[in-house]
Amino acid sequence: MPLLELKGIIKFFGKLAALENIDLQVNKGEILGIVGPNGSGKTTLINLISGYYRPTRGTIYFDGRKISGLRPDQIARLGIVRTFQSNVLFEGASVIESMMISSRLQYKTNEWQAFWETKAYKDEHEKIVGNALNTLRFVNIFNETFRPAAALPHGFQRMLGIGVALAANPSVLLIDEPTTGMNHEEAMGVVENIREINKQGVTVVLIEHNMRVLLNIATRVIVLNFGNKIADGDPHEMMSKPEVVEAYLGTETL
Numbered sequence: 368m369p370l371l372e373l374k375g376i377i378k379f380f381g382k383l384a385a386l387e388n389i390d391l392q393v394n395k396g397e398i399l400g401i402v403g404p405n406g407s408g409k410t411t412l413i414n415l416i417s418g419y420y421r422p423t424r425g426t427i428y429f430d431g432r433k434i435s436g437l438r439p440d441q442i443a444r445l446g447i448v449r450t451f452q453s454n455v456l457f458e459g460a461s462v463i464e465s466m467m468i469s470s471r472l473q474y475k476t477n478e479w480q481a482f483w484e485t486k487a488y489k490d491e492h493e494k495i496v497g498n499a500l501n502t503l504r505f506v507n508i509f510n511e512t513f514r515p516a517a518a519l520p521h522g523f524q525r526m527l528g529i530g531v532a533l534a535a536n537p538s539v540l541l542i543d544e545p546t547t548g549m550n551h552e553e554a555m556g557v558v559e560n561i562r563e564i565n566k567q568g569v570t571v572v573l574i575e576h577n578m579r580v581l582l583n584i585a586t587r588v589i590v591l592n593f594g595n596k597i598a599d600g601d602p603h604e605m606m607s608k609p610e611v612v613e614a615y616l617g618t619e620t621l
């Protein structure tokens with residue numbers, strides 16, 4: 368059984384079909400790359416899986432259970448967590464505060480236990496704060512721990528976006544163009560991080576414009592064009608298909 372399955376997914380915005388009849392299976396442990404020209408429906412796909420949008424038609428299953436129709440926080444609690452294409456910050460929060468907001472999903476102790484500072488709460492809190500700090504070290508922004516997130520340079524904010532997603536302890540991570548606005552070295556750092564996250568057992572769905580990044584890391588690629596899936600398979604094979612090359616004609620990414 369696939370970990371994640373999309374069956375007959377259609378998404379309309381008014382009269383515009385952003386996605387037309389998408390069938391897609393994501394297997395446990397893979398790094399699935401999603402490519403396609405601007406406006407082809409990539410982000411819409413992530414918005415649907417993570418519950419930010421509801422499909423016009425079709426059903427999404429996670430671990431055999433229907434998740435389309437659930438709210439984003441319910442889906443995140445099940446283990447499917449997304450990052451955003453633009454830098455999304457918690458208003459006024461520092462880097463560590465941003466991490467802790469997302470870490471809330473991990474607490475099993477309740478508000479009363481927190482209020483009375485029971486041992487169970489304190490032990491759990493210590494572990495979760497420790498994990499948050501380790502994650503900041505992992506995404507290379509540990510030195511910025513107490514800075515306001517809004518004051519970070521763009522590349523660091525992208526890394527914080529991944530850190531915040533990891534703080535929710537995902538089993539599936541949906542990442543939307545993590546390397547935008549980064550130089551080659553920074554982008555390769557992100558590639559290494561994603562590879563490591565995947566090695567630790569997280570299934571990854573990655574939207575990425577940068578073909579070098581994608582071919583480097585994806586175990587499978589799907590290609591979207593005008594809301595349709597036009598290719599699905601081995602990354603290097605996909606990129607040599609005439610219809611895929613044509614979808615990219617005039618773009619600098621291939």
Ligand SMILES: Nc1ncnc2c1ncn2[C@@H]1O[C@H](COP(=O)(O)OP(=O)(O)OP(=O)(O)O)[C@@H](O)[C@H]1O
Pocket residue numbers: 380383385403404405406407408409410411412452
């Ligand atoms: N909330 C919305 N309301 C109306 N139209 C939308 C909305 N979100 C997306 N669209 C439209 O749906 C289509 C697909 O958009 P989407 O953002 O999924 O593309 P994308 O492949 O992520 O593009 P990009 O590479 O530019 O990020 C586009 O025509 C877009 O304008």
Ligand SMILES: [Mg+2]
Pocket residue numbers: 409410411452
């Ligand atoms: Mg997009």
